[in-house]
Amino acid sequence: MSRADKVIAGDLRAGSQLMRDLDDRMPEAIEVLKQIYKNTGNGYIVGVTGNPGSGKSTVVDAMISLYREQGHRVGVVAVDPTSPFSGGAILGDRIRMQRHALDEGVFIRSLATRGQLGGLSRSTFDIVDVLDAMGFDRILIETVGVGQDEIDVMRSAHTSVVVTVPGLGDDIQAIKAGILEIADVLCVNKSDREGADRAVRDLLHMLDLRDAGGGRKDIEIVNTIATKGTKTESGIAELLAAVARHQEKLSVDGTAGRQRQRAAAHVAELVKTMLADRAQAVVDAQGGLEAVADAVSARTQDPYTAAEAIVSAALAKLPRS
């Protein structure tokens, strides 16, 4: 059985190995990904992001459980670009992984690495493709925070769920504003907290403002108490229903558009990575950026001239790596 066939058959070992090799950008792994690509496109991809303190991880956990109760196979990509030395976020993932450790229907992969020239977004696309080819029909992408990277990552989802929480203060408003651009479903978690009604009202008001500016009008707001797990009062069933309604809507008037957008983003990411790899190879061949950095920090050379020299060298080294 070839590596590609094993992955398509859902072999967990072969799948994990392929993910690791793709992270290391091993050429053989890329060949395998090319082979399995035709078997992708069956997984429904849901991105979940939210402010620190919003209980986003608990929401994801409850979503996994409910999808499992519904008979789905669930793949999870947990993206944490902060790469905590203490293992904070990763620890959370490990705890979750242990909960689902005996469940072959759940596969969790954490991404905490951040290379100098690598991209979280590219890694996420790769992992989602592998999970998809392995037969996971629900794929959750969980991201921390709302930086540019996270927004790029969220672009690789079909439906984006943004988790927020009542009463995090005014500074949050700015974040919410940025986050609304990518939200398909808004989840107000910890909705038993004081201020939940106000949070929903504020969000509706912001959506109105946005719609006045010509935005979309199809964002649903769902209240959850994710600590209640999959119980009725948790609201997680409502959340998944809202996701399903967005999926329905996409399939009527836009799956093709969303798919095309995902594909374009994926290709753009890969192009960036390949060019960055090329530049890195040139830099490495010169023994690193040390000499250049010395000249630039001594102001004997300006950074633009230095960069232009490296780019010229990178481009001169045809053909492709």
Added chain:
Amino acid sequence: MSRADKVIAGDLRAGSQLMRDLDDRMPEAIEVLKQIYKNTGNGYIVGVTGNPGSGKSTVVDAMISLYREQGHRVGVVAVDPTSPFSGGAILGDRIRMQRHALDEGVFIRSLATRGQLGGLSRSTFDIVDVLDAMGFDRILIETVGVGQDEIDVMRSAHTSVVVTVPGLGDDIQAIKAGILEIADVLCVNKSDREGADRAVRDLLHMLDLRDAGGGRKDIEIVNTIATKGTKTESGIAELLAAVARHQEKLSVDGTAGRQRQRAAAHVAELVKTMLADRAQAVVDAQGGLEAVADAVSARTQDPYTAAEAIVSAALAKLPRS
């Protein structure tokens, strides 16, 4: 007087115009930057980041005021990659800008744009260089959140101040962990809040953990109440003193190292941008990614093969743009 001379003379109009043109990557602007580069290196660059809700903007505001009282000229780069459609964060900057509008010794530039292939980090380096050449001797870089972009941006500072706040909940711990990697000074703001002592204890504990792993031991923790402005009880004088001690330390055992690191990061950013521009030009010449995206989303082509074709075309179009 040439454009470069005007900028070096501190002409605000010429400076702003140059920043805008650099953002648009106008070749003439890059030539000007090359000319003024030898006049940079006098500004001391302080990065300030922190969790949403930490009052980071208020801290920056108080720092500006106190630096002004001390006779410094202060340039500020406010980086907000969330690009809020409602103008939330930008509004805050406008309010601040109005406060300092009549003060020629303060220059605030907001960066909210995020291009498909552009980089906040590159823009920040460019603006810092212009501010530096204009004679601003204290340059503050304010970033929102702690994504990869923000961490890259913080790398362009001499001293990194991380603002945190008591009692934001456990989820924050993971963020703090990531953020500790880049912190030179930790600022516990709103230190009159309940839980401030615990926050400091937690931070000390995390620093201990980190040190046990071989990390640096030279991080100072400062308590502030930034809403008190520059009054003694605000702690802002203490914060600036801690920054100054870090600067002192750098000049004894590492300014050269930090400068070299900044220079290397700057060149690496420029290389990425130039290569990305090249790829974008190829994509544009092909009429965008539409056709490629169609093939990829229909699974008739895989994204790697599609990206390789674009990279080959980009590399074939020698020489440099």
